[in-house]
Amino acid sequence: MKQSQLFTRTQKEISKDEVSINAQLLIRAGFIDKLMAGTYTILPLGLRVMKKIEQIIREEMNAIDGQEIFMPTLHPKENWIKTGRWDSMDDLYKVKDSSGREMALGPTHEEVVVPLMKRFISSYKDLPFAAYQFQNKFRMELRSKSGILRGREFMMKDLYSFHADAGDLDAYYEKAKQAYLKVFERVGLKNETYLTYASGGSFSKYSHEFQTLTEAGEDSIYVCERCRIAINKEIIDDLEHSCPECHEGNLDEKKAIEVGNIFKLMTKFSAPFDLKAKDENGEDIGIVMGCYGIGLGRLMGTIVEVLHDEKGMMWPEAVAPFKVHLLSLGENEEAQKIYQSLVEKGIEVLYDDRDTSAGEKFADSDLIGIPYRVVVSKKSLASGGVEVKRRDESESRIVRTEELSNILK
Amino acid sequence: MKQSQLFTRTQKEISKDEVSINAQLLIRAGFIDKLMAGTYTILPLGLRVMKKIEQIIREEMNAIDGQEIFMPTLHPKENWIKTGRWDSMDDLYKVKDSSGREMALGPTHEEVVVPLMKRFISSYKDLPFAAYQFQNKFRMELRSKSGILRGREFMMKDLYSFHADAGDLDAYYEKAKQAYLKVFERVGLKNETYLTYASGGSFSKYSHEFQTLTEAGEDSIYVCERCRIAINKEIIDDLEHSCPECHEGNLDEKKAIEVGNIFKLMTKFSAPFDLKAKDENGEDIGIVMGCYGIGLGRLMGTIVEVLHDEKGMMWPEAVAPFKVHLLSLGENEEAQKIYQSLVEKGIEVLYDDRDTSAGEKFADSDLIGIPYRVVVSKKSLASGGVEVKRRDESESRIVRTEELSNILK
Numbered sequence: 001m002k003q004s005q006l007f008t009r010t011q012k013e014i015s016k017d018e019v020s021i022n023a024q025l026l027i028r029a030g031f032i033d034k035l036m037a038g039t040y041t042i043l044p045l046g047l048r049v050m051k052k053i054e055q056i057i058r059e060e061m062n063a064i065d066g067q068e069i070f071m072p073t074l075h076p077k078e079n080w081i082k083t084g085r086w087d088s089m090d091d092l093y094k095v096k097d098s099s100g101r102e103m104a105l106g107p108t109h110e111e112v113v114v115p116l117m118k119r120f121i122s123s124y125k126d127l128p129f130a131a132y133q134f135q136n137k138f139r140m141e142l143r144s145k146s147g148i149l150r151g152r153e154f155m156m157k158d159l160y161s162f163h164a165d166a167g168d169l170d171a172y173y174e175k176a177k178q179a180y181l182k183v184f185e186r187v188g189l190k191n192e193t194y195l196t197y198a199s200g201g202s203f204s205k206y207s208h209e210f211q212t213l214t215e216a217g218e219d220s221i222y223v224c225e226r227c228r229i230a231i232n233k234e235i236i237d238d239l240e241h242s243c244p245e246c247h248e249g250n251l252d253e254k255k256a257i258e259v260g261n262i263f264k265l266m267t268k269f270s271a272p273f274d275l276k277a278k279d280e281n282g283e284d285i286g287i288v289m290g291c292y293g294i295g296l297g298r299l300m301g302t303i304v305e306v307l308h309d310e311k312g313m314m315w316p317e318a319v320a321p322f323k324v325h326l327l328s329l330g331e332n333e334e335a336q337k338i339y340q341s342l343v344e345k346g347i348e349v350l351y352d353d354r355d356t357s358a359g360e361k362f363a364d365s366d367l368i369g370i371p372y373r374v375v376v377s378k379k380s381l382a383s384g385g386v387e388v389k390r391r392d393e394s395e396s397r398i399v400r401t402e403e404l405s406n407i408l409k
Numbered sequence: 410m411k412q413s414q415l416f417t418r419t420q421k422e423i424s425k426d427e428v429s430i431n432a433q434l435l436i437r438a439g440f441i442d443k444l445m446a447g448t449y450t451i452l453p454l455g456l457r458v459m460k461k462i463e464q465i466i467r468e469e470m471n472a473i474d475g476q477e478i479f480m481p482t483l484h485p486k487e488n489w490i491k492t493g494r495w496d497s498m499d500d501l502y503k504v505k506d507s508s509g510r511e512m513a514l515g516p517t518h519e520e521v522v523v524p525l526m527k528r529f530i531s532s533y534k535d536l537p538f539a540a541y542q543f544q545n546k547f548r549m550e551l552r553s554k555s556g557i558l559r560g561r562e563f564m565m566k567d568l569y570s571f572h573a574d575a576g577d578l579d580a581y582y583e584k585a586k587q588a589y590l591k592v593f594e595r596v597g598l599k600n601e602t603y604l605t606y607a608s609g610g611s612f613s614k615y616s617h618e619f620q621t622l623t624e625a626g627e628d629s630i631y632v633c634e635r636c637r638i639a640i641n642k643e644i645i646d647d648l649e650h651s652c653p654e655c656h657e658g659n660l661d662e663k664k665a666i667e668v669g670n671i672f673k674l675m676t677k678f679s680a681p682f683d684l685k686a687k688d689e690n691g692e693d694i695g696i697v698m699g700c701y702g703i704g705l706g707r708l709m710g711t712i713v714e715v716l717h718d719e720k721g722m723m724w725p726e727a728v729a730p731f732k733v734h735l736l737s738l739g740e741n742e743e744a745q746k747i748y749q750s751l752v753e754k755g756i757e758v759l760y761d762d763r764d765t766s767a768g769e770k771f772a773d774s775d776l777i778g779i780p781y782r783v784v785v786s787k788k789s790l791a792s793g794g795v796e797v798k799r800r801d802e803s804e805s806r807i808v809r810t811e812e813l814s815n816i817l818k
Contacts, residue, residue: 007535007540035485035521036485041479041481044476065414067415067416070459071451074448076445093506095503095514105514112444117416120416126416153481153482
């Protein structure tokens with residue numbers, strides 16, 4: 001894409017009420033725009049990142065036999081009364097239509113997915129299976145200070161699994177754990193992300209979170225480097241400050257962001273909706289469930305918190321808005337040819353063809369944080385080609401134009 | 410995909426309160442589920458159709474330089490007060506948080522996209538450009554009788570274009586018109602869909618709708634076959650019952666569904682937000698806008714209304730959930746091999762490997778409406794291969810297994 005045609009542009013300064021690094025950088029670089037606290041528009045560069053994150057998650061959910069669906073935002077009050085959450089959930093948005101009918105704006109979808117499955121589950125033979133969606137969720141966050149890490153509305157992947165017994169749920173839960181670790185590895189957060197034991201609620205001893213280390217985190221976790229797991233501070237006392245796997249007590253307290261969580265719901269939500277199946281003997285069995293969430297905007301924000309420097313963002317290739325940022329410094333003819341040839345080879349290029357200073361182009365390129373910067377100038381051409389620098393390198397090198405696409409492959 | 414693994418299944422009967430053909434067939438075939446009136450979950454088969462429709466629209470919007478974004482659902486009341494629509498729009502859902510702050514659930518996004526663009530437009534040089542999104546919209550429809558043609562919430566593509574003057578808008582509007590016609594052609598509704606003159610509101614003489622002929626339509630249009638255009642009944646009197654292009658008066662009244670509309674907003678929304686730019690002389694100019702909408706669920710429902718028979722749906726290849734429905738009649742070994750080989754060739758196959766009767770498999774296949782049905786049975790193998798039938802053909806023919814993929818290419 002030609003940068004001159006992109007309707008967004010970068011900004012040097014933004015409003016002082018934006019205190020989080022992720023929102024500051026994403027707003028300055030033109031990836032997002034703040035409509036009101038906790039409510040953001042995703043702009044073209046940001047949406048390219050979100051769509052790549054979405055596709056990575058989709059592939060990993062499909063790999064564990066998740067079937068994609070799309071559920072509504074407006075939920076009937078009756079369903080929320082049934083689970084008791086109409087009154088117990090403080091951050092639930094409620095809306096009324098002119099006939100007086102009350103509805104909830106879905107903050108999660110157990111109240112929809114469970115009654116839905118009554119239509120499709122009657123026998124143990126219908127089990128197990130899992131369904132997931134990408135959907136905007138709504139939560140009444142009044143003080144949102146952490147940019148896109150916590151919002152009034154936020155894009156989330158939520159997967160729900162359905163099983164005939166707890167053993168089958170356990171087996172699937174382990175597969176989901178591995179799928180989650182793969183997602184965080186693919187988006188570039190492998191080293192910083194820990195499977196974390198957390199409170200299990202009334203039905204399970206533990207649930208599991210995936211926590212990514214960064215000073216911007218709102219959570220405190222205790223890390224066991226030996227097992228590469230962590231424990232959420234909320235249960236560290238129950239565990240007597242030791243690792244639940246190796247029982248070692250030498251754990252480091254660190255700040256982290258919860259980038260995903262998985263939960264054994266057991267029959268907590270199937271029971272109120274009377275979702276059950278016949279077993280081999282024709283007896284009723286209650287359906288055992290798991291749920292598995294990842295916030296996409298939060299994940300994008302976490303990547304920014306972890307991977308940036310004082311100049312701007314540093315996107316991992318798998319989720320970068322483009323692979324290559326091609327900068328033309330007053331030398332448009334050769335740059336245009338290179339742009340065409342890279343695009344023809346299927347390489348995603350943002351081509352800075354704007355009529356602005358070299359200094360501005362370099363600063364914008366560092367801020368936007370595309371993995372490869374390729375500079376075409378009279379000077380580079382005189383030296384035999386183009387200047388190539390990865391965003392995380394400090395020095396560029398000259399590469400012959402003919403060899404460029406091999407390096408970028 | 411193996412049909413035995415699909416969590417949905419077909420139904421013979423559904424609730425009698427579902428009067429529209431589109432909802433009846435889509436629910437029976439397991440493409441959608443009704444949560445409450447006008448509110449549907451999109452199930453795996455339905456989502457495959459929706460995603461294909463989405464991708465066709467995305468490609469055509471990108472082809473006219475649309476830049477994809479994603480705006481919030483929760484809109485600040487202030488923005489809707491500014492345009493006067495907080496009070497004038499009857500079907501606006503309003504929601505309040507616990508601090509007393511009121512918000513609208515977006516039924517359309519002028520109130521968000523216009524203030525957003527104040528950040529990016531300052532000079533005529535920033536113009537023209539266009540931004541679009543796929544977003545769930547919310548409208549307080551109390552009596553929804555037309556299935557997914559009209560809902561309380563519905564997925565919509567909305568594009569907004571920004572121009573320095575009316576001439577530039579006119580030129581873009583013509584391009585958008587052609588892009589819309591391409592969309593309806595690609596989804597299989599070319600012959601039934603008419604560019605339709607409709608009321609322009611306070612700023613333009615006409616707007617344009619795209620109306621698809623079907624008895625299920627809520628609109629009445631007058632068709633001029635000579636010009637292949639139509640006139641919405643609402644303005645036929647103003648036009649003295651004649652075609653605005655050839656001035657012929659011999660027009661047929663027909664029922665149709667509005668599948669898209671495009672509108673010259675001029676400065677109607679830029680003015681209240683004071684969205685303007687400097688011209689070449691440094692003088693302020695008001696930004697001239699157009700908006701362009703297509704409802705994706707409505708489009709899916711319209712395809713069902715137009716393309717079905719008494720047995721079920723008949724999907725055009727471009728939007729079908731799968732290209733091939735492979736039915737194994739007690740002959741799983743050979744069918745399994747054929748399934749593998751088609752999947753390896755990149756052909757999308759739904760493989761009915763279930764242990765049910767031939768009659769049920771044929772009935773389900775007709776209901777689901779995948780373009781090609783391929784039957785593998787002892788009988789077909791004895792005759793030298795597999796039975797192939799297009800959904801719109803009445804007779805099948807025997808095709809040698811080795812030739813199957815050539816026929817399906």
